[in-house]
Amino acid sequence: MARAATTSDAFNAIAEPQRRQILVLLRGGERPVTELARDLGMTQPQASKHLRVLREVGLVRVRESGKQRLYDLDARGLRPVHEWVGGFERFWNESFDRLDAYVQELERARQEEPHDDDDR
């Protein structure tokens, strides 16, 4: 197998920076493709393709308005992501202490034995 499809879920869809930018822009209200493309400095086909992905995972909706297609945000799909990540909320505070412990661990190891530790 290869990497999971970008359309498999919100996690994969928002892994792509440009797609994230599109979503941010859409917080300001619905917009036509060309405008999004222009504002984000990408070509129209690119924008269309990204929007397709976002649409397939349900993060945006489309509405036809004459020649244009207005894309609108539907953030509900982001909620699971927020919740999953939120499950780690208390850990990223705690991490400082853990990091301390880790550093001390290294310190100690360095003095106990003339052992090479490589990290980058």
Place this chain on the structure above:
Amino acid sequence: MARAATTSDAFNAIAEPQRRQILVLLRGGERPVTELARDLGMTQPQASKHLRVLREVGLVRVRESGKQRLYDLDARGLRPVHEWVGGFERFWNESFDRLDAYVQELERARQEEPHDDDDR
């Protein structure tokens, strides 16, 4: 170009389900590779590779303990993700109203004459 590297940032790293599971397991404390692999029903090489990615984006740390390598969670890298997604928090509540508006819009458009307006 192809898809961005999984190691390019936390967003890409956590796009992969198995990697998410590893992180969840590590909330329970540091663990050796084989144990993680067993608990998640994956092969050892698979676990090692996923851990490598997580390590490269800084979501886990390693500590040597005899023959074993204890992986430990470092959730700090998840904070940006949480914040980014959090920026949409009020939108996924509002979405229901929007959906309503959207439906009504369709209804109306079906009966009226489509009018060109460029907002923004």
Place this chain on the structure above:
DNA sequence: TCATCGTATGCCCATATCGGCATGTGTCAA
């Protein structure tokens, strides 16, 4: 009907993924 604008798609290419499998590396014990 035809030209034009706004979008969506199709194709090609280079790249990196993830899985499977085999093997290399390092540590501990006898």
Place this chain on the structure above:
DNA sequence: TTGACACATGCCGATATGGGCATACGATGA
């Protein structure tokens, strides 16, 4: 030293990405 154990890596294959570019498609207006 040797062997067993815990991991890391290398290689292969199948797949889909994202960018560039050309083009097809649908709606509008002359």
